[in-house]
Amino acid sequence: MTDPHDVLRDDPELGGLVAEHGALTLNPAEDPFRRLVVSIVRQQVSMDAADAIEARLFDRVDVTPEAIAGVDPEVLRVAGLSSRKADYVKNVARTFRDEGYDHAYFDGMSDDAIRAELTAITGVGEWTAEMFLMFALGREDVFPVGDLGIRKGMQLLFGEDTTRGEMREIATRWQPYRSYASLYVWRAYEG
Numbered sequence: 001m002t003d004p005h006d007v008l009r010d011d012p013e014l015g016g017l018v019a020e021h022g023a024l025t026l027n028p029a030e031d032p033f034r035r036l037v038v039s040i041v042r043q044q045v046s047m048d049a050a051d052a053i054e055a056r057l058f059d060r061v062d063v064t065p066e067a068i069a070g071v072d073p074e075v076l077r078v079a080g081l082s083s084r085k086a087d088y089v090k091n092v093a094r095t096f097r098d099e100g101y102d103h104a105y106f107d108g109m110s111d112d113a114i115r116a117e118l119t120a121i122t123g124v125g126e127w128t129a130e131m132f133l134m135f136a137l138g139r140e141d142v143f144p145v146g147d148l149g150i151r152k153g154m155q156l157l158f159g160e161d162t163t164r165g166e167m168r169e170i171a172t173r174w175q176p177y178r179s180y181a182s183l184y185v186w187r188a189y190e191g
Helices: 004-009 015-021 032-042 047-060 065-070 073-078 083-099 111-119 126-136 148-158 164-174 178-190
Strands: none
Touching: 004 015, 004 178, 015 178, 032 047, 032 083, 032 126, 047 073, 065 083, 073 083, 111 126, 126 178, 148 164, 148 178, 164 178
């Protein structure tokens, strides 16, 4: 089996980042539901705001599908979620509970099938589904071009005028390890 870091180490743009940051890892989350809730919390807010909301939410509520599905939405709003995000989190909780989603459920499914299933849940868009694939399931070949950090990192590496289409095209050279490449692109953006 090929080591993704060996492949990326030979890339002209990512090789230096691999040398600088070492072997970055991609491990499936122990609890995919909790990881999806984290992604919803992180939608379209700053990292600092997301960290604060996440801490309050996890402090106030048992973050399980059953508990979130049954909690009063006001509890979620007091934790810092907007009314819309509170609805999204509850939608996800009900779906996880009703469908029995867990690691075993998603085993053997393609990334595209998982994306389609998740994005059918109100509140889960393409970016959230891609974060789930990478950080909940540890899928190795996801390139979330809708992520601001990815776009900014790609522009730093390949030029300010690099379009999303060009980013996708560039990323084909990192297949089947685009998730690992994404970790390094984020590092490029973070400095």
